[in-house]
Amino acid sequence: MSESASTGTGTSDDRGLSPDGTIRREGSLSRVPVVFAPVVEAARARITEAFDGARLHSAYIYGSIPRGTAVPGVSDLDLLLALRAEPTEADRAAARTIEAELDSSFGQIDGVGVLLAAAETLTSTFERNDLGFFLACLCTPLLGEDLAARLPRYRPTPLLARETNGDLHLLLPRWRRRSAEAATDAERRSLSRGVARRLVRSGFTLVMPQWGGWTSDLTESAEVFARYYPDLPERIEQMRTAARTGRAPSADPAVLATLIDDLAPWLAAEYLAVHGKKAPRP
Incomplete structure (x- = not known):
């Protein structure tokens, strides 16, 4: 993706930030x-x-x-x-x-x-x-x-990365259980949408502090992730698959298996290694 491509929340020139470097509210x-x-x-x-x-x-x-x-x-x-x-x-x-x-x-x-x-x-x-x-x-x-x-006002910091998605590892058992129990295409599509969006957003926030901005656009999020993991082409393609699935949910069990059993465990472990666990809640 070129540096002039749209982010969906601004342009990649400003990377979703206000002039003072804080993250701009994205909707209206x-x-x-x-x-x-x-x-x-x-x-x-x-x-x-x-x-x-x-x-x-x-x-x-x-x-x-x-x-x-x-x-x-x-x-x-x-x-x-x-x-x-x-x-x-x-x-x-x-x-x-x-x-x-x-x-x-x-x-x-x-x-x-x-x-x-x-x-x-x-x-x-x-x-x-x-x-x-x-x-x-x-x-x-x-x-x-x-x-x-x-x-x-918020900035794209490691603290924000940790606190927004540093609990990804806790979701894996629930996703696996829901995938095993899904009996209809509608249930599988619903699960694939939610899982895919969470994985893409976690992939983006994993590298957000290095990129220095914010976007909620799934396609750009996957491409920002790709910039920082060029030596892992398989993970890049899985992240792009997740971005497509987040926009157009899939009922294909193979897609769910790729997301939940392959990409998710790797991403959860990488996230903990880079940012650590989200602080425990009361």
Whole structure:
């Protein structure tokens, strides 16, 4: 990839950074493609109906839709709800209802994911360089007070790399179990999408401090990884496969096996060797 190629969050000339060298917030409601505007408005309405002000602090949209790169019929809708207290089972049930209603109502999207977290957790010291970074830099405000005002400006540091993806090794048993239990193509596609995206993002953050910037674009993330592992062509090709799978999920068991049983263990071990383990949470 040439140095002038687009990152999806800016250009590779600025590498997703503001003039002061901090990571620029990558999304905006003004970037939402026209075809997805009704989806976003419906999400806003359904969230408001399901969660009153006593329960909901704020809501955010993230992913390709607010970045302006979503593809109709292919991209999914990703939402984060910051609650005034820790999520309850009733909150999770309401989130599942929102997911199902939006997914069935709009052909523009292929799946909906609603994350729930307490506002206090999102802004806590122990989540400062993980969920806090996620909210401040990767999420676009949709409803309520923006919690990013309570968080610092972030730089592409080894600390950020460790805290965002230094727990990859902990996911491997769960992924293997889900892969073994997947009985339908839909289940395998869903798993392949999530696994592939996490692996590409971990591959990118592995080398992020050296590259000195930020991108959420899967293709560029894989190519940035490739720059720093030129002597491992097999891993580069696997990372490129993961980037393609993250955009267009696969139900092929062989693809899942490559990602979960080959690329993931190597990447997890390399990540621990380079950045160490993510700090334990309370």
